[in-house]
C-alpha cells in the first residue's frame with residue numbers, strides 16, 4: 115500500500131497521464147464530496163480543480179506524514195475555505211460550535227429533561243425514515259445548509275467513514291472541536307427529524 | 320450519578336467509540352434507569368446514521384477525467 119502510493123506519487127511528479135488518470139479515479143469522488151459539503155454543488159467542481167492544481171504543484175514537497183488521500187482532502191478543505199473567506203461566507207468556529215439552544219433549553223436546572231421530552235419516532239432504521247419522500251428531501255436540504263465545518267465533519271465521519279484523527283488533519287481543527295462539530299451536526303439532524311415526526315413539516319421550511 | 324444533560328453532552332462522543340471507561344460506565348448506568356435518555360440516545364444514533372444514506376454519487380465520467388488530465392498535463 116505504502117509502496118504503491120510512493121510509486122504513484124513519483125509518477126505524478128513526472129506528470130504521466132496514466133498516473134493522473136489513476137489518481138483522479140481514486141480520489142476525485144471523495145474530493146468532490148468534501149468540496150460539496152463546503153461550497154455546495156455550484157462551486158464544488160471548481161474548488162476540486164483548483165485543489166488538483168495546487169496538489170500537483172506541491173507534490174514534490176509532500177512528506178508522507180499523512181496518506182496521499184488525507185493530504186489531498188486537506189488541500190480541498192483549504193481551497194474551499196479560501197473561497198468562502200473571499201466571499202465573506204466563512205462562518206466563525208465559535209458560531210459553529212455554539213450550543214444548540216433549542217436542545218439545551220429542554221433540560222431544566224437540575225440537569226433532567228423538562229416537559230419537552232424526546233418523542234418516540236415511528237421508525238427503527240434510517241432506510242425506513244428515508245422512505246418518506248418529504249423527510250428525505252428535508253434531510254437533504256438540512257445537510258446541504260449545515261454551517262460548513264459541521265457539514266464537512268459529518269460528511270467525513272458518517273458518509274465517508276474517516277477517523278477523528280484524519281478529520282482533524284483534513285480540516286485543521288483540534289480533536290475536541292471535531293467532537294463538538296459532530297455533536298452539533300448530529301443534534302440538528304435529530305431535532306429536525308423529531309420536528310418532522312411531530313408536525314409532518316420540514317424544519318427548514 | 321450523571322444528569323440527562325450530561326448524557327446529551329457526551330452522547331455524540333459515545334457514538335464515535337472509545338470514551339473513557341468511567342464515561343462509558345456512568346452513561347450506561349444512566350441509560351439503564353432513564354427511558355427518556357435511552358430514547359434520545361437511540362434516536363440520535365438513528366439520525367446520525369441517516370447521513371450515510373443520503374449519499375449522492377460523485378463518480379467522474381470518462382470525459383471529465385480526460386478533461387482534468389489535459390489540464391493537469393498543461394500545468395507548468
Ligand SMILES: [Zn+2]
Nearest residue numbers: 322323353356
Ligand atoms: Zn436521563
